[in-house]
Amino acid sequence: MLRSCLARLRTLGALRGPRGGARPPATDTGPALRLLSSEEVILKDYSVPNPSWSKDLRLLYDQYMKKCEDGSWKRLPSYRDVAVQETEDFKNFFHDSKLIKEEQMPQARVFIRSYEDGLGFEFVMFHNDVEKKTVCLFQGGPYLQGLSGWLHGGAMATMIDITSGMAASIGERIVTANLNIDFKRPVPLYSVVVINSQLYKAEGRKLFVSCDVRSVDGKTLYAEATSLFVKLDPEKSST
Amino acid sequence: MLRSCLARLRTLGALRGPRGGARPPATDTGPALRLLSSEEVILKDYSVPNPSWSKDLRLLYDQYMKKCEDGSWKRLPSYRDVAVQETEDFKNFFHDSKLIKEEQMPQARVFIRSYEDGLGFEFVMFHNDVEKKTVCLFQGGPYLQGLSGWLHGGAMATMIDITSGMAASIGERIVTANLNIDFKRPVPLYSVVVINSQLYKAEGRKLFVSCDVRSVDGKTLYAEATSLFVKLDPEKSST
Numbered sequence: 001m002l003r004s005c006l007a008r009l010r011t012l013g014a015l016r017g018p019r020g021g022a023r024p025p026a027t028d029t030g031p032a033l034r035l036l037s038s039e040e041v042i043l044k045d046y047s048v049p050n051p052s053w054s055k056d057l058r059l060l061y062d063q064y065m066k067k068c069e070d071g072s073w074k075r076l077p078s079y080r081d082v083a084v085q086e087t088e089d090f091k092n093f094f095h096d097s098k099l100i101k102e103e104q105m106p107q108a109r110v111f112i113r114s115y116e117d118g119l120g121f122e123f124v125m126f127h128n129d130v131e132k133k134t135v136c137l138f139q140g141g142p143y144l145q146g147l148s149g150w151l152h153g154g155a156m157a158t159m160i161d162i163t164s165g166m167a168a169s170i171g172e173r174i175v176t177a178n179l180n181i182d183f184k185r186p187v188p189l190y191s192v193v194v195i196n197s198q199l200y201k202a203e204g205r206k207l208f209v210s211c212d213v214r215s216v217d218g219k220t221l222y223a224e225a226t227s228l229f230v231k232l233d234p235e236k237s238s239t
Numbered sequence: 240m241l242r243s244c245l246a247r248l249r250t251l252g253a254l255r256g257p258r259g260g261a262r263p264p265a266t267d268t269g270p271a272l273r274l275l276s277s278e279e280v281i282l283k284d285y286s287v288p289n290p291s292w293s294k295d296l297r298l299l300y301d302q303y304m305k306k307c308e309d310g311s312w313k314r315l316p317s318y319r320d321v322a323v324q325e326t327e328d329f330k331n332f333f334h335d336s337k338l339i340k341e342e343q344m345p346q347a348r349v350f351i352r353s354y355e356d357g358l359g360f361e362f363v364m365f366h367n368d369v370e371k372k373t374v375c376l377f378q379g380g381p382y383l384q385g386l387s388g389w390l391h392g393g394a395m396a397t398m399i400d401i402t403s404g405m406a407a408s409i410g411e412r413i414v415t416a417n418l419n420i421d422f423k424r425p426v427p428l429y430s431v432v433v434i435n436s437q438l439y440k441a442e443g444r445k446l447f448v449s450c451d452v453r454s455v456d457g458k459t460l461y462a463e464a465t466s467l468f469v470k471l472d473p474e475k476s477s478t
Contacts (some may be wrong), residue, residue: 107358107381108428111391114359114382119346142346143353152350153415154397161393176392180419189347 045077047125052118053139056192056216060137064126076125076134076166080113112162119143123159125166134167136195140187151187159195160211160225167197168207168229177206178228184221192216205231284316286364291357292378295431295455299376303365315364315373315405319352351401358382362398364405373406375434379426390426398434399450399464406436407446407468416445417467423460431455444470 049058067073112121122139138159146152161179168174187193193213201208206228213223288297306312351360361378377398385391400418407413426432432452440447445467452462 105387108384108387109382111383111385111394114354114384120353143348144350145347145353146350148344148347152397153418154393154400155350157396157400157418158391158393161396175425176422178419178421179392179396180417182417183415186414 043079043081045079046113047075047078047123050117050122052122052141054190054192057122057137057139060192060194060216061124064124064135064137068126072130073126073128076127078110078113078123078125080109112158115141115143121155121159125163127166127170129170132167132199134163134197136163136166136197137192138195139192140189142189145189146186149189151189151191153183156183156187156213156223157181160197160213160223161227163195164197164209164211164225164227165229167199167209167211168227172207173232174207174229175232176227177230179225180227181223181225183223187213187222193222194218205233207231282318282320284318285352286314286317286362289356289361291361291380293429293431296361296376296378299431299433299455300363303363303374303376307365311369312365312367315366317349317352317362317364319348351397354380354382360394360398364402366405366409368409371406371438373402373436375402375405375436376431377434378431379428381428384428385425388428390428390430392422392425395422395426395452395462396420399436399452399462400466402434403436403448403450403464403466404468406438406448406450407466411446412471413446413468414471415466416469418464419466420462420464422462424462426452426461432461433457444472446470 049061053061064073065075068075112123115121119141120143122141123136125134125136127134136159140151140155144152144155146155157179160181161176164179165174165176193215195211195213197209197211199207199209207230209227209229211223211225211227212221213225214221288300292300303312304314307314351362354360358380359382361380362375364373364375366373375398379390379394383391383394385394396418399420400415403418404413404415432454434450434452436448436450438446438448446469448466448468450462450464450466451460452464453460
């Protein structure tokens with residue numbers, strides 16, 4: 001029962017390996033359910049507007065929601081929680097790795113959803129399956145600061161990893177094998193950027209993704225990146 | 240007065256550009272002072288043990304503090320705040336960039352010190368100036384989760400960027416130009432890893448750093464990376 005429920009939850013982009021946090025539910029219109037034993041949990045979807053979103057972010061969100069109407073694009077919900085089964089799959093692959101103790105797990109949060117609204121990573125992702133593209137609309141909050149007034153490069157790297165991973169992971173269990181980022185310009189804190197990623201090559205279990213980060217008007221290039229993701233294959237574990 | 244005070248604060252590794260957060264004070268034994276107009280602020284140094292530190296992290300910390308006794312290694316304090324003057328330098332370089340509004344700045348925190356003790360990035364860095372090495376002892380807390388029980392790859396990328404930047408930045412204002420990471424194995428949440436970085440080449444304003452991330456016993460390789468940092472030169476701004 002747990003497996004079949006999770007199977008329904010695991011649709012487009014559900015299983016991204018270690019860089020999770022965005023995992024679409026069975027439908028894209030309501031909250032996702034998660035079953036643990038007899039307990040039913042309603043997962044909050046954080047990829048929807050909240051009062052901290054700027055006008056730029058809301059306008060872009062509306063534009064992409066419009067693109068979703070004909071089914072060519074899909075909004076990808078994201079949660080603060082990750083499914084137990086995904087972890088088991090991953091543990092089986094890296095079977096010498098040690099997991100944390102059971103009692104430590106309730107405190108854990110998905111990194112990119114670990115802050116309260118508006119303080120950290122505010123974002124929503126949209127995926128186009130035909131074009132193999134994922135777009136992330138991202139607003140970096142005040143707790144993601146590098147130098148005073150600027151977004152930290154590590155926060156930018158995190159969002160590039162996540163967005164690129166989503167372009168690669170649709171329907172696949174994957175891990176990031178390589179992430180190569182050219183930082184072109186610093187991103188002002190609180191500003192909105194558009195992260196465009198595209199799966200451009202697949203060779204066996206290897207998935208190659210390109211990515212760029214631009215201002216809302218597209219005129220300023222903040223970063224470019226390439227990344228390599230590898231599909232997990234339980235028959236060929238790493239050890 | 241502000242500049243001279245800040246100059247005293249800006250010693251080893253003080254000015255790292257956009258990936259800041261670790262900035263040694265005038266001495267390595269007490270809290271750092273910061274002057275803003277007539278206000279004197281005592282900055283809390285977060286690179287010291289707190290109750291969330293595991294036995295592994297405390298033991299490693301003690302080992303490196305021992306290495307500091309002959310002056311070959313130095314502990315690098317780090318703060319939640321960043322100095323205004325550093326931002327001005329950076330703004331001058333990227334002079335078309337927009338900073339956030341004055342009223343938004345008080346809420347901002349340095350990303351890698353934005354969580355309460357034990358929840359996020361727990362770390363301390365040590366630098367060896369003769370060998371051009373920086374070592375970071377890092378414990379990832381429960382808010383840095385990727386898949387359940389594992390550290391998020393973006394959090395790992397952040398710490399690699401920070402540690403590599405410290406190896407490159409000693410006495411220099413720099414920005415990260417490229418970050419290229421090979422992820423070898425996922426890192427269990429709450430575990431301690433050792434991040435070793437080394438400045439191996441300098442060509443004009445370009446600084447090249449190598450880095451690896453290993454388990455405490457050195458046997459498990461979690462990640463390898465190379466990175467390129469560029470010294471800021473106010474005479475040659477980017478626009």
